[in-house]
Amino acid sequence: MILIAASVLVLIPVAYMVLASFKTIPDFFGNPYGLPAHWAFDNYTRAWTEAHVSITLPNTIIVTFCSVAGSTLLAALIAFGLCRKERAFALTLYTFFVSGLLVPVQMIILPLFILLKWFGLFGTLAALILPYIALGLPLGVLVLTPIASSIPRDLFSAAQVDGASELQIFRRVALPLLKPGLVSVAILNGVWMWNEFFIPLIIAFTPSSQTLPVGIISFIGVYSTEWGLVFASVVISTVPIVVAYLFMTRQFQSGLTAGAIKG
């Protein structure tokens, strides 16, 4: 009973979001709940052009994909490099990376803003991707280093005897064994990068480099009453991640929980 009630309470706002995206303006006033009197599919086509979803959706996909790939790979390399305690600086560097989790974004956002301008990256997608890669590292190192440490060192020595270089050992031996951790890290970082609002609000306010969450906000200012268009954009920004979640429910739940508990 409780579970049904809780599930319904969770689903009503989600269903409401989808319904609202098909409503016309008179519908919002005359018919606050219930199905749209007239299914306004053109909310979506208009959101695509007028709310610039045609720009913000590809931007969000590119930014999330590049940042997740870059951050996960670099974190895996670091984890492999630091996985033996007796190595020089291993513990120091590990602590150094992980302490990045404590740094609040507000403290670094303005110097970052200036730095990116200085590099001439301002207004490009790289202005989001590069900081995201760096910001994703602490969690990646935190999750992956213990997994890399638990790989028996005999496996590495055996590969070495077979003549493999360190890089080959990383690719052929360590990376496959890190795979469950890599999935967790990719999901953890992917979800926040896709949904991140504060950083792009500051760094990516030029229309051509906006991501979905910021795009919706800036659109609100212009057409404050066009709720149908706003919700079409909200649905478009939510559907990809929800679909990914439904396909990999277990990985999302365990990955996010692992990150939350350790973080």
Place this chain on the structure above:
Amino acid sequence: MLAQSRQWDGRGGRRRRQSALARRYGHLLFVAPGFVFFIAFMVLPSLAGFAVSLTNWTGVGTDFSFVGLDNFVEALGSWPLYRAAWHNLIMFLAILVFQHTVGLFVAVQLHAKPRFMEVYRTILFLPVIISLVSTGFIWTLMLSPNIGVINALLKDLGLGFLARAWLSDPDLALATVIGVQCWNVLGWAIIIYLAGLQAIPEELLQAAEIDGATGWVRFRRVVFPLLSPSFTALTVLTFIGQFRVFDIVYVLTGPLGSPNFETDVLATLIYRSAFGGSSIASNDVRMSYAVALAVIVFVIMAIASTFLIRVLRRREISA
């Protein structure tokens, strides 16, 4: 030096004869790319941020001078900082109670393995995946006094006297923001507690039953103490989340934390000090002051979360 050791590493690896240098520092080559990113986009900006907080720089132009700790003194003596921190604290405590009661209760229900357990689990965790911006928009519309579904529903149920201007009533706005967040974060409590419940060995529960502990007594004396790690994790997660909360407040009540700053939190205060809100004159916008606020919040949060983890861990051990 670095380039040389890279060469050594490549050749030496194949011949299984590494130089002493490569053997000792070769692993650092794997760390180097990430290290460069980390230094460039996290460490340098953090240090620069701290340096800026010691000046009177407004954020534009090159006209500024060193003012020492003036920004910190001013921030710590300013009323809005305490008001915002107070709102963060209320949000934290309210959501903490919600997570440890409602969240735990739902997790216990799920742990009893009802039919469709997987379906419930999938649904109940769903809001965690949905962004706070989307959550904010959904609830802005649902709670709207004119076109929102909630007031309309109350009226049609004959409960029209309960209809409120949820987000603009000074007495209700903060509670409403908390309520919306509860919808978004419940999934965390369920998943974290469920993992804790599943980790409890069956024999322990049977032993308790043999000793005559059943129902509530068994839960209170046996199960709940064993859930301490989940309790700690959820408490720390809620603490960090609630003292950093920004997106949902920005969308629901704006960067001013309206009405009349009733929902103003630390992050919106910092944002406003750095970038301005709609009703703040531009000469009030001071980047250096905003960064000083961020540094203060960072220091307090670091101390508080260390303290929190230590206290809760001790409780885990003694439990």
